[in-house]
Amino acid sequence: MATIRLENITKKFKDITALKNVSFAVEDGEFFCLLGPPGAGKTTTLRTILGLExxxxxxxxxxxxxxxxxxxxxxxxxMIFQNLALYPDKNVFDNIASPLRARELExxxxxxxxxDVAKKLKIDWLLEKTPGQLSGGERQRVAIGRAIVRQPRAYLMDEPLSNLDAKLRLKMRVSMKELQSELKQTFVYVTHDQVEALSMSDRIxxxxxxxxxxxxxPEDIYRNPGNMFVAKILGNPSMNFIKCSVGKEAGxxxxxxxxxxxxxxxxALKKAVQDSRNVGSxxxxxxxxxxxxIFVEKQGDGTVPAEIYVTEPLGNKTIVDVKIGEEIIKVITQAAFPGKPGQNIWxxxxxxxxxxxxxxSGNYLFHASEDSPLRVN
Ligand SMILES: Nc1ncnc2c1ncn2[C@@H]1O[C@H](COP(=O)(O)OP(=O)(O)OP(=O)(O)O)[C@@H](O)[C@H]1O
Ligand SMILES: [Mg+2]
Known part of the structure; x- marks a missing residue:
């Protein structure tokens, strides 16, 4: 059992500042995800918690x-690393047992x-096999097993699924979540995959x-992103950004x-816009x-004219690129979408x-809600 807290961590590598004043606290038994693009400082954060940096x-x-x-x-x-290294000549049992043998347990x-650990990870039928005889997902479970068997206070995981193919990742996502709820231990899980972060974490x-x-x-970050970076990194396709300007009409x-x-x-919105920006900006x-x-026929008030640019059918849905003024935005619509490029729509x-x-600055000014919507005219 463990809580982990970082207080104003700054880490430099010569002229690169990998972490700038980073503070966060992970609660006991929490599944905490650190989400960020390559080079964001995710691994450095984990290595700092562990004491390797x-x-x-x-x-x-x-x-x-x-x-x-x-x-x-x-x-x-x-810590479970992205590139796991198992002993190739040892069987699964001995791989998992190695940290315990190092401690000279009976x-x-x-x-x-x-x-016990192998059963939890559903690899108890593989104990006699060597890593070369295992699939990628099975090898990943063995590496996790080797970390769990020590019964540490907390787990740091550095993109543990990123070497697996898409289908296996999906399966492993579910098992990681199950594992964590079974172990009820603190996980700090690093990923650049927003789906992993949204689907597994208690907090991101x-x-x-x-x-x-x-x-x-996840829900709060998705609904109320604090800035455009956060808005963009969550969701697929990601949030559309449309350039607008602040105007004034009849006061x-x-x-x-x-x-x-x-x-x-x-x-609140008036205040947000007025405070930060002047009219015309x-x-x-x-x-x-x-x-x-999307409507193919003109609707009543509040609909906006646009034009279909490209359609991308994806089986269970269609993503439509739509031209609105000079900008192209994405819309998720039904599987059998009949529209064609060039067609006028609303x-x-x-x-x-x-x-x-x-x-x-990219910072949010206002999030609309049911209680305070923005009216389209
Ligand atoms: N040992 C090191 N020496 C010099 N620079 C380093 C070192 N380790 C990390 N960095 C730099 O610090 C920054 C953060 O690196 P880090 O590995 O923490 O990123 P990351 O978020 O884990 O990225 P990725 O998703 O690619 O793994 C990068 O600019 C990286 O080049
Ligand atoms: Mg990394």
Missing amino acids: RQDEGIVYIDGENVNKVHPSRRDIA EEDIKTRVV GVLDEGVLQQIGN AINVKHSSFTLTLEEK EVTLGIRPENIT LRMKESKFHLFDTE
Whole structure:
């Protein structure tokens, strides 16, 4: 059992600052995902928790204890790496048993623990095989088994599924989640795959260029992204961004695009837009592809004229690239979508699902909701 807390961690490699003032706390038994693109600082974060990297500034706490001066081997945390290295000549049993043998446990104890772990991971029928005789997913389970068998206080996992093919990843995602709920132990799981992060985590920390952008549960981060980076990294296809400008009509502030105008009834929104930007300046409107509906016939108020650019049928749905003014945005629609490129269409965007961002800083200005929608005119 363990809590892990990072307080103002900064880590430099010569002129590269890999982590900038990173702080977060992982609760006991929590499945915490660190999500970020290549080079974001994810591995560096894990290595710092483990003690393989020494931070330049800040403190790592494990179970409330400052472990800055505690040797990695005494932090009692297991790390599972992306490129797992199993002993090729040893069978699965001996691979899993190796950390226990290193500790000189009784052979009887070892057997009980290895078999127990192998059952948990559903690889107990493979104990006599060598790694060369296993599939990628099975090898991954053996590597996980070797980490679990030590019964550490917490687990750090560095993209453990990234070497597996898509189908296997899906299967392993479910087993990782099952495993964690069974072990009820603290997991810090690193990935650049937003689906993994959304589907497995209790909470996600989004990291970019060494800066922690936002922390929250998957639903909250998805619904209320703090900035355009977070908005973009979650969701597939990702959120559409539409360039707009702040306007003013009859004394009321609005958000203008060449194809539509959004009126701002909500006080908070007026304040957000007015405070940050003057009339005439640029803001970015965000809307996710699943929150737009396509109509082939003109509808009533609130629909926006557009044109089909490309359609991409994907079996269970179709992604349609749509031209709205000079911009192309994506819409998720039904499988058998009849539209053709070049065809004029109308879009209805869910008024409770808009986001407004400051174009320059990328920070959010406003998230619309059922209670405070943005009206399309
Ligand atoms: N030992 C090192 N020496 C110099 N620079 C390093 C070292 N380790 C990491 N870096 C740099 O620090 C930054 C963060 O690297 P890190 O490996 O933590 O990223 P990451 O998020 O794990 O990326 P990936 O998804 O590619 O694994 C990168 O710019 C990287 O080049
Ligand atoms: Mg990495």
